[in-house]
Amino acid sequence: MYKFGGVLVILVSSITTIYAQSPSNEDNDTASGKTFLPGITVSTSADASAEGLSPPYAGGQVARGGRAGILGTNDNMDTPFSITSYTNELIQDRQARSVGDVLQNDPSVRVARGFGNFQESYFIRGFILGSDDVAFNGLFSLLPRQYIATELFERVEVMRGASAFLTGANPGGGGIGGAINLLPKRAPNEPLTRLTTHVGSGWHHNVGVDVARRFGPDQKIGIRFNGAYRGGGTAVDKEGVQTGLAAVGLDWRGDKLRLSADIGWQDNRLKRTRTNVTLGSGITGSPRLPDPTTNFAQPWSYSNESDIFGTLRGEYDINAYLTAWAAYGLRRTDEKNSLANFTLADRDTGDGYATRFDNTRKDNVDTGEIGIRGKFSTGPIDHRVVIAGSYFENERKNAYAWDFFNQLNTNIFSPVSWEKPDFSSSAFRGNNLSSPGLTGRTRLLSFAIGDTVSILEDRILLTAGFRHQNLRTESYAYDTEAKSPAYDRNRISPSVSAVYKINKQFSIYGNYIEGLTQGDTAPGTAINSGQVLAPYVSKQKEIGAKYDGGHIGATIALFTTTKPRSIIDADNVFTSSGRDRHRGVELGIYGEVIRGLRLLGGATWLDAKQRSTGDVTTDGQRVIGVPSFQASMGADWDIPGLQGVTFDSRVVHTGSSYANDVNTVKVAGWTRLDLGLRYLTEFRGHLVTLRGRVDNVTNRKHWASVGGYPGQGYLVAGMPRTFVVSASIDY
Template identity: 60%
Template structure:
């Protein structure tokens, strides 16, 4: 066993290329002839090498600037590795991001879609990127078997990535890196069980072949199925994905295709607080379930990408990429609204929905490395497009009474009384189209010790909405904007970098409502410019920070401020206009790496002051933004047990401060702390690596509201999960 253990890390994660830190003159990759290293996206640089401890990488994708070393990047980026994903037994993107102190996982409005608070701004899973292209993976739930790494680019990113199609990206974007075949053959089989009887079976197979192993193939298949730790809740997720890559001396190609089906039965819904509620209800028992027995949510997705990169010379490289997604969703839900916060009295209404998505997106660009005197330049130019075609229909039914502390679950499904569109054949309801062009230059001075990046992106945003029944266009939006950016890195020493940036985010402006409630709430008034779309909202971010990376330990400290415009109807002239803003100011500290050879840390803290300003309503001016705590922290530690080779224990504490469920800040949701722990053992069995993992989350079985909101302006509550056990065994053949 002792002889085998030094090799475990090689089979535990993909092999990374031996890449020098990226500079403006491009990465330098060592290859024996056409010896292939694991490559994320048909790029010469490949994956960034893991940092000491293996939980995060030394860099990540920074939009059109490509994959950069963390110390050469004027932005805050964290790339979580597949090693961390496996060791934490993460099932989804949200499970991985529980390790990030600057991110909190929430849920979509009225459904089970994952949403993410990054620096206090909401990013929906619609706006997650896959290999640099937005909205390709399943929009409600993305299983971890589909990706190699989770990259978090914190802060606004209009110049770097373009605007995410669903209007997120103000606080940051998430990019998922696809899996590629490593240099050594891989055949891994994993089985597992979890609380409630949830069962996992998966396989991961990869091979390289052809001259100099220039061609790679990697196949992943998995299924999770069974009851969960929540009473009477059942889920089943099935998936298959195929990743291909090929390279020659000057050309690199990659392609991915995947299928995922996610089925939920009696999944516990969100809790909305009625307008008359004056107190936030205490969190019910974490195992309880107030979903109705007839409720369900199903989603099926097929998706794929293809990417090519070609070196026209040693100084000029071009790339092109295309991706698609085809999705079908259907659900029947009984969403809960609490009418009395003290007693937990509530009601639910039936809501059925069918939706079909067609996404097509792509990009192409060029990079050039040149020198003018002593100054190095890395020029980049790119163009991109995105289109979403959405077919939709929905229906509503009657309302019934229940209680979140004593749920009533014997009702039959209320009959549908209002059907909008054709539930058997939904028609076109909306289109979203974006296109953009970007240019940038990263200049290097004083032998790459000072790096200055400047660029601009011109982006067009367009959307159309159509009547569910007649198909007639009911609303349209078409606007464009130029988004500049600037970033500076000063390398004080090989282990310390100072950085600063100015960058913007761009989202479509709101559309004026038809009416507005009177101040007394007794009636409504007509809005003068009803149906008018406002100009795109431009969020402006300023950030400074310092990065430290020693041989084994690293940290990043960032101070930032971001203004997000908002709109309201001015009661003096009944005109809907852009006015006021939400200002998010904060401090982030992240730590990672090895404290000693046997102890690893990962985590940090985030302090946020998210304030509503000049809102047009004196009752909310100066109040905190819905769902955003002042302080949150995550800290995880791993310890290799001395004397027992291959045995490691880990612990994690997650703290989230109190927040508010309404803009008036009268409904305060208590903060919470959760403790998680795990143990794993790696050994050799007959020449094969066996990894056993056990984990428990929410050790104290605490009852808590895990998130507040997840959709702009809404303060619904999501109950945290109960104490949950999971066990798995992986064998590499």
């Protein structure tokens, strides 16, 4: 496919597209003053669910509600948790290419990078969630492990806070601070054929096609196909990327039975991508930054990942009061990379070195869930009961070679390119790179039951429940595949919560909920590399308030969460030590403040401290990579007198943070400005959308993130000024 490197990429469409709102929102959108051209009327579900998608809120950038795990999709005002569902309209208008691009709009989330490679990871309330722990339609770890293109999903749902009762234990060690769920695309009621092309910095180009049809009596059968290719460079010198993908979504809507299925493929190839910057032991103070376009990666470095995934889901109405469902999903992943991560030895001169690290990996993921929901009344009290069970298994195969002592001297400001070195006899090795061996297996089993009680005509909602979980992790030694003693324990995770709706505009809520995740895996730099620590139990308390003014919504949440922590100790052993306590306040705003002006954003204050570490140098210090303050605010403005023309802007601010657990290396905060312009018109009966965008308008030098893996304080240089222009046409 890549031989056709001239052709191009992206995009995208979806059920609720930009100027094609569902009937439930037509009144709001007309009142907003937006000028709508002929589009697609959408009324469909993102899965085999009678609930369907939560309708867009005024302005179309977020939905009115989202999915709270096994409790299903609910309106925000009825939900005792903090949830934001970002729509496909926002995804398209911001020309987002990945989940991380979408979450730049979220004030409680910051995008980072996984350890040693180019995986997206996300700080949610200051806790790390890896992209391989993102859920797809409620099932964990099904979409590509390191990078998820936006063509593969309809919406991004962010549920902030611990969620063991709601979603089950997170298999990869994340999920303490929140969960991310992506909703699949489904065929809308009207035919859809959309072609999108774009070109951007570094002559990055892409072409995408989005086709959907419904068939049969009452259009019960739907099919939707998305295909895309991306290729070219980036705004960073000599970086290269190629991404190909194809996805098919099917659904059948009967009177009592609803079925859906997804199958997809993504192949993502990175060439000479700028690496993480590891700080040498002698560095104190904030490291200087290179020019934003400087590429200090070695010319032979690359990272390739290919994924195939699929899901099946069914829902059946047993009667008017009971609905049962079942789902199954799988992912098969092949990864191969040759890396040369940079270690900075002198922050003033920029001197440092790179070492070759090669890695191959295979993942086999199988997961599923079954459940039943019921509703009944006991006198004046209404009940909504849910019972569910889930299963998850991931078998991991891995091999590596690391030539730590063969250091390639270079400089972050004036990089030195080396020929690809052969591995020396002193290189560390594990398994065969051409045939990686079994290194780990994770199995999760759970059973959950919950009841939501509503009284006083739904003004008071009380929810209580628990999830019984069995976590089993197995580790196998490199080369010999000798099995270490398995970790196999059970845990009950409770939750209680309440919502009080003061009136139609205001509600207050509170919750106590726990998180349960697999313990962190020791990185390759530790003596006990590959060892999985015991699962982490976190405890969260939260209170908040929500406002819905019809066209403008706002939220505030106050929370505290504690979690066991992990470090590499003085003996180079990866171990659990003490706990992290995160206290914070979140503010959010969304909707249409005045006619033609839409806002989306907010701010988060975080007090993330290390506690009970047993070490006076770390006890009470701030957690690596977590700022005390961060904020995002975006505005969309329909320019008066220019029909179909909209200007958008976004400011993203991240405060300073620390790159080590003793807080001697402080990394400066940063503020970034992004601007965009779009024009919607009609050409010969076809809807045409033209978009242009510039991110980091001022070309601000900044360290975009600090860390992204527990106990690690590596840095990632922010992207330079980046532009993209695109055109899409609906046939």
